[in-house]
Amino acid sequence: MSEALVITSGKGGVGKTTTCANLGVALASLGHKVVLVDADIGLRNLDVVMGLENRIVYDLVDVVEGFCRLRQALVKDKRLEGLYLLPAAQTKDKTAVTPEQMRNLINELKEGHDYVLVDCPAGIEQGFRNAVAGADKAIIVTTPEMSAVRDADRIIGLLEASGFDRPKLIINRIKPKMVARGDMMDIDEIIDLLAIDLIGVVPDDEYIVVSTNRGEPAVLANSSKAGEAFRNIARRIRGETVPFMDLTESETFWERIKKFIKL
Amino acid sequence: MLGLFGKKEQQSKEVAKERLRLVLMQDRLSLAPHTMEQMKDAVIVAISRFVEIDPHGIELSWKDSERKRALVASIPVISVKRGASRDD
Numbered sequence: 001m002s003e004a005l006v007i008t009s010g011k012g013g014v015g016k017t018t019t020c021a022n023l024g025v026a027l028a029s030l031g032h033k034v035v036l037v038d039a040d041i042g043l044r045n046l047d048v049v050m051g052l053e054n055r056i057v058y059d060l061v062d063v064v065e066g067f068c069r070l071r072q073a074l075v076k077d078k079r080l081e082g083l084y085l086l087p088a089a090q091t092k093d094k095t096a097v098t099p100e101q102m103r104n105l106i107n108e109l110k111e112g113h114d115y116v117l118v119d120c121p122a123g124i125e126q127g128f129r130n131a132v133a134g135a136d137k138a139i140i141v142t143t144p145e146m147s148a149v150r151d152a153d154r155i156i157g158l159l160e161a162s163g164f165d166r167p168k169l170i171i172n173r174i175k176p177k178m179v180a181r182g183d184m185m186d187i188d189e190i191i192d193l194l195a196i197d198l199i200g201v202v203p204d205d206e207y208i209v210v211s212t213n214r215g216e217p218a219v220l221a222n223s224s225k226a227g228e229a230f231r232n233i234a235r236r237i238r239g240e241t242v243p244f245m246d247l248t249e250s251e252t253f254w255e256r257i258k259k260f261i262k263l
Numbered sequence: 264m265l266g267l268f269g270k271k272e273q274q275s276k277e278v279a280k281e282r283l284r285l286v287l288m289q290d291r292l293s294l295a296p297h298t299m300e301q302m303k304d305a306v307i308v309a310i311s312r313f314v315e316i317d318p319h320g321i322e323l324s325w326k327d328s329e330r331k332r333a334l335v336a337s338i339p340v341i342s343v344k345r346g347a348s349r350d351d
């Protein structure tokens with residue numbers, strides 16, 4: 001049985017593309033057939049995060065407009081068997097595709113793959129409506145910041161209104177040190193505000209920048225904490241029960257001294 | 264956490280949580296314009312068990328203070344039903 005998941009957020013820059021790339025690689029490493037769909041038409045990025053930008057011949061709009069067959073537009077990953085990317089068009093805009101066309105495209109992709117992951121653009125306009133059109137389930141990415149959480153709430157409302165059943169939440173870029181000193185909302189508080197189920201927590205990790213520089217998603221590196229978090233999420237998507245990573249940071253000796261002096 | 268001069272300072276996440284709680288409430292309500300009407304209807308049904316009210320004169324509004332948001336209802340009562348205070 002195959003499943004189409006849209007990765008969305010409302011607010012820009014919270015980590016949708018990073019999430020999509022890492023979950024795709026993680027699911028393919030587990031032996032699944034996976035296709036990543038870049039629905040961010042006009043601002044494509046999934047290709048560079050995946051390190052596949054030099055292999056693109058056709059794109060999503062070419063397929064929709066009938067310039068090529070779907071198979072021809074799929075870029076095969078250079079590392080993993082069974083992992084493909086359908087790149088977005090760079091020279092068109094979001095109105096080049098309709099939700100109906102996206103739905104047909106996603107349905108066609110579901111036939112040959114276990115998972116179709118759709119990287120949604122920021123915003124709530126047509127790009128969003130296109131990206132969610134063919135999806136069975138939604139994953140919402142937020143960071144622990146006010147504006148990201150607020151936009152996530154808006155997106156949850158829109159998804160529920162269009163019939164999505166219980167979207168799942170990823171909280172990205174948690175900084176344990178800031179949480180420990182009370183300057184960042186923690187996981188429970190965010191879930192409490194948004195009232196949806198958590199599927200993963202990803203720490204803020206400098207290695208994400210390194211991995212994007214190289215075009216090698218962080219799940220490929222064993223040492224990356226964020227990579228480990230994404231591997232866990234991939235297993236939860238498959239239905240496995242995986243305990244959440246402990247991201248609490250104990251205070252350092254110096255922080256304890258500082259606290260002691262002030263109290 | 265105590266500030267430099269011992270003045271109690273609220274953790275910034277507490278401020279964020281409080282502000283978010285209010286803003287989400289506001290967003291959710293303004294996105295569901297029917298909610299206020301439905302609430303009005305529910306109030307009419309509930310109150311009418313005890314008193315006769317003028318359903319057209321009902322006003323529901325929000326009163327905001329810094330910390331919380333209150334729902335204020337003005338319900339014109341026409342008469343009180345006999346035995347309204349009895350438990351049933």
Ligand SMILES: Nc1ncnc2c1ncn2[C@@H]1O[C@H](COP(=O)(O)OP(=O)(O)OP(=O)(O)O)[C@@H](O)[C@H]1O
Nearest residue numbers: 012013014015016017018122173203204205208226
């Ligand atoms: N866990 C993380 N730790 C550190 N940096 C991160 C993390 N997640 C994402 N980033 C960085 O945040 C930036 C935005 O990430 P990304 O492009 O994935 O977001 P997006 O939601 O797809 O953005 P857009 O809305 O523009 O499509 C990137 O520079 C990325 O490297």
Ligand SMILES: [Mg+2]
Nearest residue numbers: 016017040045
């Ligand atoms: Mg993106």
